[in-house]
Amino acid sequence: MASLNMEGPYLxxxxxxxxxxxxxxxxxxxxxxxxxxxxxxxxxGRSDKNLNETLKDxxxxxxxxxxxxxxxxxxxYEAFVKECISYHDFGAINLKCEQxxxxxxxxxxxxxxxxxxx
Ligand SMILES: [Zn+2]
Numbered sequence: 001m002a003s004l005n006m007e008g009p010y011l012x013x014x015x016x017x018x019x020x021x022x023x024x025x026x027x028x029x030x031x032x033x034x035x036x037x038x039x040x041x042x043x044x045g046r047s048d049k050n051l052n053e054t055l056k057d058x059x060x061x062x063x064x065x066x067x068x069x070x071x072x073x074x075x076x077y078e079a080f081v082k083e084c085i086s087y088h089d090f091g092a093i094n095l096k097c098e099q100x101x102x103x104x105x106x107x108x109x110x111x112x113x114x115x116x117x118x
Pocket of ligand 1: 088114
């Protein structure tokens with residue numbers, strides 16, 4: 001079974017985000033809910049600059065996402081790669097992501113899981 005390799009799950013509330021996502025770094029995250037004891041991934045995303053801030057933007061935005069998992073990355077490129085891998089590992093169309101992860105405009109980043117960016 002695919003693994004996110006992320007910390008959590010934690011409750012998706014501002015206080016919890018401040019408690020665990022403590023440095024201003026890029027990173028990737030997953031949003032979802034708990035069924036029995038399993039974290040069910042509903043959405044995956046990333047932050048290019050500040051994961052703490054990006055996660056707070058997601059509080060209350062998806063009613064079925066009460067929990068999050070996260071992983072810091074060294075830079076925004078690694079955040080993009082981790083987002084893409086999670087996106088494909090967790091079934092892309094099963095997720096409630098409107099579209100494939102977007103690379104930063106002007107970069108030649110490629111997805112490790114498909115050839116959407118050639
Ligand atoms: Zn892809």
